[in-house]
Each structure stands twice: as C-alpha cells, then as structure tokens.
Amino acid sequence: MGWVKGWVGKLVDVGEARxxxxxxxxxxxxxxxxxxxxxxxxxxxxxxxxxxxxTDGDLVSPTSPSMILCGFVCAxxxxxxxxxxxxxxxEQIVRQLWKIWFNALLISLGFCLWAxxxxxxxxxxxxxxxxxxxxxxxxxxxxxxxxxxGAARLPLVxxxxxLAVRLFxxxxxxxxxxxxxxxxxxxxxxxxxxxxxLAFTELVRSRSEIAEGRExxxxxxxxxxxxxxxxxxxxxxxxxxxxxxxxxxxxxxGKNVAALERxxxxxxxxxxxxxxxxxxxxxxxxxxxxxxxxxxxxxLSSGMGGGAMIARTGGDEFAMILPGVGTAEAAEAAGAAIxxxxxxxxxxxGREFRISGCCGVTLLTRDDCDVEQAxxxxxxxxxxxxxxxxxxxxxxxxxxxVMHRRRAAVEKALRLPETQDRIGLVFQPITDxxxxxxxxxxxxxxxxxxTLGRIAxxxxxxxxxxxxxxxELSQRLLAKAAVQAGRWADSVKLSFNLSAVxxxxxxxxxxxxTVLDQARLSPHRLQVEVTETALLADFEAARDNLxxxxxxxxxxxxxxxxxxxxxxxxxxxxQFDGVKxxxxxxxxxxxxxxxxxxxxxxxxxxxAMGLPSVAEHIETEEQLALLRQLGCRDxxxxxxxxxxxxxxxxxxxxxxxxxxxARRRAx
Ligand code: C2E
Ligand code: CA
Ligand code: CA
Numbered sequence: 001m002g003w004v005k006g007w008v009g010k011l012v013d014v015g016e017a018r019x020x021x022x023x024x025x026x027x028x029x030x031x032x033x034x035x036x037x038x039x040x041x042x043x044x045x046x047x048x049x050x051x052x053x054x055t056d057g058d059l060v061s062p063t064s065p066s067m068i069l070c071g072f073v074c075a076x077x078x079x080x081x082x083x084x085x086x087x088x089x090x091e092q093i094v095r096q097l098w099k100i101w102f103n104a105l106l107i108s109l110g111f112c113l114w115a116x117x118x119x120x121x122x123x124x125x126x127x128x129x130x131x132x133x134x135x136x137x138x139x140x141x142x143x144x145x146x147x148x149x150g151a152a153r154l155p156l157v158x159x160x161x162x163l164a165v166r167l168f169x170x171x172x173x174x175x176x177x178x179x180x181x182x183x184x185x186x187x188x189x190x191x192x193x194x195x196x197x198l199a200f201t202e203l204v205r206s207r208s209e210i211a212e213g214r215e216x217x218x219x220x221x222x223x224x225x226x227x228x229x230x231x232x233x234x235x236x237x238x239x240x241x242x243x244x245x246x247x248x249x250x251x252x253x254g255k256n257v258a259a260l261e262r263x264x265x266x267x268x269x270x271x272x273x274x275x276x277x278x279x280x281x282x283x284x285x286x287x288x289x290x291x292x293x294x295x296x297x298x299x300l301s302s303g304m305g306g307g308a309m310i311a312r313t314g315g316d317e318f319a320m321i322l323p324g325v326g327t328a329e330a331a332e333a334a335g336a337a338i339x340x341x342x343x344x345x346x347x348x349x350g351r352e353f354r355i356s357g358c359c360g361v362t363l364l365t366r367d368d369c370d371v372e373q374a375x376x377x378x379x380x381x382x383x384x385x386x387x388x389x390x391x392x393x394x395x396x397x398x399x400x401x402v403m404h405r406r407r408a409a410v411e412k413a414l415r416l417p418e419t420q421d422r423i424g425l426v427f428q429p430i431t432d433x434x435x436x437x438x439x440x441x442x443x444x445x446x447x448x449x450x451t452l453g454r455i456a457x458x459x460x461x462x463x464x465x466x467x468x469x470x471x472e473l474s475q476r477l478l479a480k481a482a483v484q485a486g487r488w489a490d491s492v493k494l495s496f497n498l499s500a501v502x503x504x505x506x507x508x509x510x511x512x513x514t515v516l517d518q519a520r521l522s523p524h525r526l527q528v529e530v531t532e533t534a535l536l537a538d539f540e541a542a543r544d545n546l547x548x549x550x551x552x553x554x555x556x557x558x559x560x561x562x563x564x565x566x567x568x569x570x571x572x573x574x575q576f577d578g579v580k581x582x583x584x585x586x587x588x589x590x591x592x593x594x595x596x597x598x599x600x601x602x603x604x605x606x607x608a609m610g611l612p613s614v615a616e617h618i619e620t621e622e623q624l625a626l627l628r629q630l631g632c633r634d635x636x637x638x639x640x641x642x643x644x645x646x647x648x649x650x651x652x653x654x655x656x657x658x659x660x661x662a663r664r665r666a667x
Contacts, residue, residue, distance in 0.1 A: 474498075
C-alpha cells in the first residue's frame, strides 16, 4: 500500500512556501506555468477541434456537456493569457497551484467521461479517432503542466490512461497494438515527469542557494561597511567631548583649503588654549576636569555658525575653522567672541567654574593657504596671545611671521651640540654692600650667533626648555662655569641659575653634582638660583632636587623674590640660604616713598626669616646708599660691575674686592 500512498502524495504535491528553496521553487514553477498553460489549453482545444473534423462534426452538438467543457477551457485560456506578467507571493502561488490542480483533475475527468460516453453512444467507426485524440490531448496537457508534476500526472492518469486501457481492451488488433504503445508512452512520460521534476527542483535549489550565498555575501559586505564607517567615526572623534579630533580636523582643513584653491571663499583658522586648566584637574580631580571639558566643547560648538567646525586637538586645546572670516578685524572679533563665550561660568555638580582661554587666529586666502603654514601661523598667534596674559586674542601678522621664523631658527640652532658649545658665559660679581668683599659671581649665559646675531638668555633659555635641550645645555654651561670657578679663591662662590624644567626634573641634582665632581669643584662652592615660578611647576620634584644639593653643601637662593605672588609660602616650606630681591623692587626706590617702604618691608621679612638678602639691578649711587641703609647685605648691578668675561672675573676674584669699593675707600 505504500506505493499507492506515494503515488497519491505525488499526485497532490503542490510545493510549500516555508523554506527559501521551497519559495524559489514555487516562483519558478508558477513562472513556467504562466508560459505553458495557455499552450496546454490550445492543445486541448486543438484536439477537440481535430476530433470534430475527424468525425465530421457528428460527435458533438452545441448543447452537449462537451461544449460546456470546451467553453470552460476557452475561459481558462483567456484567464491565463491575461494572467501573464502577474506577480504573486509564494502563499498566493500555493493557492493558485491548488486551483490548477483541481481544474486539471476536473478537465481530465470531464474529457475522459465525455470520451467514454462518446464511445458508448457514438458511431463505432470513430472509436479509434476518439481514443487517439483523447489520449493525445492527455499527453499534450501533461507536457503543458510538466513544471507542476502533481498536476501533470492528472491528464495522464485520468484521461490518457483510461482511454489507452480502453484501446488495449479493444477486440480490434490494431487498437490493441495502439493501446499497448500508448500505455508504454504514458508510463514513459510519467517517468520523464518524475526525472524532469527532480532536475527542475535541483536546479532551483542550487539557484536559490547561489542567491542566498550572494545575499549572505552582500549582507556581510554591508556589515563590513558599517563596521568600517563606525571605526572611522571612532577614529575621528574625541571620546570625551564627542567633537572631531585632531585627525578629523586636519582632514577638514585640507578639504577647505582644496575648496579655496578651486575658487571658494577665504576662512580663518583659530586655535584656542585654556588658561590654567591644570589646576582644575589637580584640585577637583580628573572627573570634574573631564566634565568641564565636555561643557566647554558643547558651549563652543553651539556657538559655531553654519559651515564652521570645532575640534578638540589636545588636552585643553581646541581648533576651529571659521568660514567667511576674511579680514584681520573680523578674525580678531571672532577670536574675542570665542573667548567671551568661553568665559561665562560653568556649573558642575553644583559648583561654579570660571575658565578662560587664549585664541590665536590666522586667515587663509587663495594666495596663502598652505595647511602646514596655516597651522604654524595660528600656533604662533596663539603663542603671542598667551604672552599677553589670560583670555588674550592675537591675529597672525607679518611681524609675527618674522618673529616666528627667528624662533624656528633659534630652535633649530639650539638642537645642535656645536651651538650649545658656542654659548658662553659672563660673570657678574655679587658683593658685600658694606665691605665690597666679593662673595660670588653669577654666571650668565651669552650667545652670539653668526647668522642670528645676539640672542638674550631670557629668550633662548625658555626655548631650550620647550624643546627639551635645557638639561644638556645647562650641563655644558655649568661645566664651563665650574672650570672658571676653579680659578677663583675658595671664598668666591659660583652662583648658577637653574631653569624651571631642570629644577623639576628628577635626577637633575645628581647630574649637577656629577658635573661639579668632574670639574673638581666642591658643591660648597656652588650656589643655585631658583625662581618661584620654577617652584610652582612641580614643588615636590623641586624640593627633592634642592634638598639633595643642599645636603651636598650647595647654597640655595630664591631668585627674583618679590616679582611673583606666592613667595612667602615658599619661604616657609622650603629651606633657602638666601633671597635675591627682584630688580623691580630696587628700580625707582630712590624716588618713591611707597617703593622704599615696600623694599624695607621685604628686607625686614628676610631678616626676620634669618635669610641674607642680595639686591640686584643696583644702577645708581642712591639705590646703593638706600640698600645699605636698609641693611641689605649683598648686592649686584651695573653700578657695581657689568657682567665680566672669564679672565676679567678671574682677575677680580684674585683681588676678592670689587673695584668700586676700593675706589670708595680711596675717596
Ligand atoms: P636673572 O637671573 O635675574 O639675571 C640677572 C639679569 O639682570 C641678567 O640678565 C643681568 O645681565 C641683568 N642685570 C645685571 N645687573 C643689572 C642692572 O644693574 N640693571 C639691569 N637692568 N639688569 C642687570 P641676563 O644675563 O640677560 O639674563 C636674563 C635672565 O636669563 C636671567 O635673569 C636668568 O633668569 C636667565 N639666565 C641667564 N643665564 C642663564 C643660565 O645660564 N641658565 C639659566 N637657567 N638661566 C639663565
Ligand atoms: Ca639669577
Ligand atoms: Ca634675578
């Protein structure tokens, strides 16, 4: 019974829409049926007409059921002709297939019954024709439905086969032969239908697999593209503020410049650097610092006009592209607007913060739009703005350009060991103001360059610090100074200026002691001058270095005292052996009562702390007299002596007296 079940299953198999392959098979099947079914009905009708002609129209009358059947066939033919090009969903196709299946069954049985009726009631002379046309119609229709085997088997089984069997059972030998042959053909076609069905299913399955593979590949490609664009977004974004980062900014700047070269409008490049942001981090923690940066980013970007761009390019640095800014005045106004917006207070976790920033702006025009140069120019302007103090704005100008070029040349030269070797020293005496006794020489760096001319130390020392060559340079200078100090009497000290970077770099003190050791100069002969601004940078590191030196016997002198603002706390927290009063305290003291009072106050403070004081920049007799009167112990200045070259210093050191004193005594 199993094979019967299998046959019935094959007869009613219309396909299914659950799987992708099933759906593809349904679509292919329906597309083929759309092409083939009209043909099938034509075959059926042709056979009907053929039979009509072969039997001289005897067999049918216009009112017979066969005509109704033919009418139905014609109607279906028209339906299918109109259905061409129609697209159905797989579920609709399943329903449609069921209809086809049902119609095929109906028509097959209808024609079969009609043929059998004809045979019974008709003229026996036409028996052969009826059976032949009937079986041919069945075979033809089966071919017409070949892409839908479940339906294709119906005309074979329910039309062609009964008629063929009827032929086979005919007493006429010729009919018997035809019957055998037609039954064999029907069996062959049933087999071919099966084979065709398998091949068709396989073809569709592999096609749908290929399509699925392609779909998968496309999906993977889409995912890869999305991942790539996400990675690009991440790589271009500052994670803290969500603003574009330096990389993205440089690319945008490049695009703007390219547009400018193609004839677009000029624009400005602005760089913003926050003032005093580090203390916020140090005092309130990095979390608060981060929040503040976020808010600053939000504020700045909300103030940007259309087409403008803002990026966070560094810790507390922002860069902006400002379209439509074409003049120095407009650039200045734009920079000022940024600084003003920045200054409005920020409230973070209930606490109010105020922060300012300096802004450097440069213009980009069609004639002057090199990206590298523009960045350097904006940076130079920012540098200049910062020189002017907090919330400063500077627009790049030609004069800055010259300054910048010179600075770049100074930087370049300072990196060369031969330049560092060429930087020499002069020595300015520090004397006891009461006795004229020579206490020390302050070593002051001098650089006379062949091409750059004379460069003052307060210009090149900060540059050497910024480009991190100060350690090397300072060691060379100290080595030279120590050699000279070796020529002086033991009581004459070498006073040497320590730069801020050096003071705050761990290990500097050991290096200094090594240099002294190499020059065979006792650390007792050295006194180092440090400024309060240098101490400000990293107090702990500075204290470590200074205590190492102090323990080795070196004197520590606080330089430029009175020029800053936090000195008294340093006097309390760090042990000094002397204080050098800033030149500004002395200048004008002879003419101003207030200045004199201030000077006296500072000197009294030093005395109270037990610290010997040195006055610098003594330029007039009056200043000298006043300082003596106020009890200042030591002094230094053009009045006493200009800085001397090494030999002159050695000569003075051998006398151990500064000449003005000798002159005074003689007088
Ligand atoms: P400073 O330590 O305050 O040095 C004193 C400066 O005052 C020197 O300028 C000196 O030439 C100048 N001076 C001396 N007497 C008078 C005077 O009567 N009136 C006036 N107006 N000025 C006088 P200089 O040599 O140009 O040095 C400037 C600064 O450069 C120094 O200030 C010091 O901070 C730094 N410096 C110089 N040489 C070195 C060095 O070898 N290493 C380091 N780290 N810094 C140095
Ligand atoms: Ca000094
Ligand atoms: Ca000084």
